[in-house]
Amino acid sequence: MFPRPLFIFLSLPLFAGTAWSQTAATLRSAADAAGLNIGIATNSFNVTNASYAAVAKAQFNLVVCENEMKFESTEKPIGKFNYKPGDDVYNFASANNMKMRGHNFVWGGQSISAMAVVTNRMNGLSTLRNHIDSVGGHFKTKILEWDVLNEITNDGVNGGLKGIFWMKAIGDDYADSALVMSRRVIGTNGYLYSNDYGADGVNPKSTAIVAMAKKWQTNHVPIDGIGFQCHLTSPVNKADISTNIKRFGDLGLRVSLTEIDIKDATPADWTALMGACLENFNCVSFVTWGLSDANSWIGSSCGCLLYNGGTPTVKTNMYQAVMDALKAADPTIAAKRKAFTIIPAGSLGPTAALSYFTRPAAHRVGALGSANSPVPVFLNGSGTLVDPLGRVKTIAPSAFPAVDILPR
Ligand code: XIL
Numbered sequence: 001m002f003p004r005p006l007f008i009f010l011s012l013p014l015f016a017g018t019a020w021s022q023t024a025a026t027l028r029s030a031a032d033a034a035g036l037n038i039g040i041a042t043n044s045f046n047v048t049n050a051s052y053a054a055v056a057k058a059q060f061n062l063v064v065c066e067n068e069m070k071f072e073s074t075e076k077p078i079g080k081f082n083y084k085p086g087d088d089v090y091n092f093a094s095a096n097n098m099k100m101r102g103h104n105f106v107w108g109g110q111s112i113s114a115m116a117v118v119t120n121r122m123n124g125l126s127t128l129r130n131h132i133d134s135v136g137g138h139f140k141t142k143i144l145e146w147d148v149l150n151e152i153t154n155d156g157v158n159g160g161l162k163g164i165f166w167m168k169a170i171g172d173d174y175a176d177s178a179l180v181m182s183r184r185v186i187g188t189n190g191y192l193y194s195n196d197y198g199a200d201g202v203n204p205k206s207t208a209i210v211a212m213a214k215k216w217q218t219n220h221v222p223i224d225g226i227g228f229q230c231h232l233t234s235p236v237n238k239a240d241i242s243t244n245i246k247r248f249g250d251l252g253l254r255v256s257l258t259e260i261d262i263k264d265a266t267p268a269d270w271t272a273l274m275g276a277c278l279e280n281f282n283c284v285s286f287v288t289w290g291l292s293d294a295n296s297w298i299g300s301s302c303g304c305l306l307y308n309g310g311t312p313t314v315k316t317n318m319y320q321a322v323m324d325a326l327k328a329a330d331p332t333i334a335a336k337r338k339a340f341t342i343i344p345a346g347s348l349g350p351t352a353a354l355s356y357f358t359r360p361a362a363h364r365v366g367a368l369g370s371a372n373s374p375v376p377v378f379l380n381g382s383g384t385l386v387d388p389l390g391r392v393k394t395i396a397p398s399a400f401p402a403v404d405i406l407p408r
Pocket residue numbers: 066067150197229259297
């Protein structure tokens with residue numbers, strides 16, 4: 001009789017005080033415990049390989065198409081859509097209870113079908129909208145995070161937008177328009193991101209992205225998250241990346257590490273990168289750009305991913321570093337991350353508070369013609385946003401987005 005209550009008495013605080021994910025056997029279970037999405041870039045062919053698929057579904061809870069949902073993969077020629085590879089990857093994900101990122105709508109690369117027809121503002125906006133309406137419409141209930149914008153920021157110290165064909169044809173509000181168009185079709189089904197490279201730590205480019213994100217928020221252009229591609233080279237500076245993640249958290253934004261590879265990595269580099277993510281509640285997804293070095297776009301001898309070898313795939317000691325970092329995750333931050341990730345996309349607040357806000361006619365009426373009319377933009381109805389961490393953020397309803405989008 002006596003030993004039993006004693007056992008309960010002693011064991012409760014013991015278990016409660018133990019890092020609760022320490023028994024996790026896979027990256028996936030350890031990441032789940034930390035409230036984190038952990039994923040890989042993949043394709044519709046690889047997920048049909050039994051050994052590859054076994055590792056992918058056991059160790060990861062998220063996938064993204066490395067190429068198959070890009071513009072020219074989903075729409076080529078213009079007006080002809082192909083969703084099959086994306087659907088195949090989604091079916092794999094869904095069958096294994098995994099989430100999916102969508103990559104991407106707007107990019108200067110892998111968009112030759114769009115480049116062939118986009119010559120001016122009007123056909124640029126209509127091509128953009130038709131693509132987002134179609135691809136976004138097809139996948140909208142299947143995708144958690146959308147890279148609406150990919151690599152749009154200038155390199156170097158000047159900030160601003162890169163001169164890609166979308167920008168040249170439409171004007172510098174093309175990015176705002178793409179976000180508004182995306183929110184309109186995707187609604188609150190998915191989080192809208194701008195994703196970029198070379199802006200993982202604090203530098204002029206990432207500082208320009210902070211300014212751009214603030215401008216979007218002030219103008220009520222829908223933005224939910226920032227993607228840090230994290231194509232890195234050893235050594236990785238944990239503090240630098242962590243500080244950068246935090247400054248987007250201070251704006252209420254998610255950060256996802258979207259395309260991680262670390263060239264010639266040491267385990268310490270992976271410890272640093274996962275550590276930088278885990279110490280910020282707003283770092284919500286950690287995605288490597290391929291499962292194995294054998295799949296990497298920068299070459300099979302890059303030493304840049306968590307596995308190497310073809311089939312079956314072999315764990316590297318980078319894997320162990322990531323596992324150890326996950327097991328050491330701070331439960332308090334994990335709890336905050338879990339609270340943060342239930343904020344509905346597009347609202348930064350409870351779904352009930354989400355309402356439409358009608359903005360006046362686009363400011364460049366002349367460019368759009370007389371058919372221009374008001375369009376709805378998502379906004380928290382009261383103008384006051386309270387996130388689960390109790391932070392209050394006020395958006396003045398009098399400020400309107402200075403974006404031109406096609407009339408509905
Ligand atoms: C790369 C793919 O990995 C390659 O297979 C393809 O040939 C080119 O694109 N930034 C991005 C990704 O946003 O889409 C790129 O993916 C890598 C750089």
